[in-house]
Amino acid sequence: MSKISKKPAKLCYTHIGGKLGSLLLEKFIQDKWLAKDNPADKHFYITDKGQKEFAKLGIDVSQIKSEEL
Numbered sequence: 001m002s003k004i005s006k007k008p009a010k011l012c013y014t015h016i017g018g019k020l021g022s023l024l025l026e027k028f029i030q031d032k033w034l035a036k037d038n039p040a041d042k043h044f045y046i047t048d049k050g051q052k053e054f055a056k057l058g059i060d061v062s063q064i065k066s067e068e069l
Contacts, residue, residue, distance in 0.1 A: 034046060
C-alpha cells in the first residue's frame with residue numbers, strides 16, 4: 001500500500017488560511033470572482049461573475065453579511 005501525502009488546509013477563526021487560502025484568493029482574483037476598487041483597499045468584494053460562479057459550486061454567498069467597505 002502506498003503512502004498518501006496529505007496537504008494541510010488551515011482554518012483560521014472562520015476562514016481558510018495558510019497556503020491553500022492564499023492560492024484560492026489568487027485564483028479568485030485572477031478569474032475576476034473577487035476584486036477591489038482600489039489596490040490600496042484592505043478588503044475585496046465578490047463580483048457579479050463571482051456570485052454566479054460560486055453559485056455554480058453550490059456556495060450560497062447570500063449568507064455573507066454585507067459591509068460598508
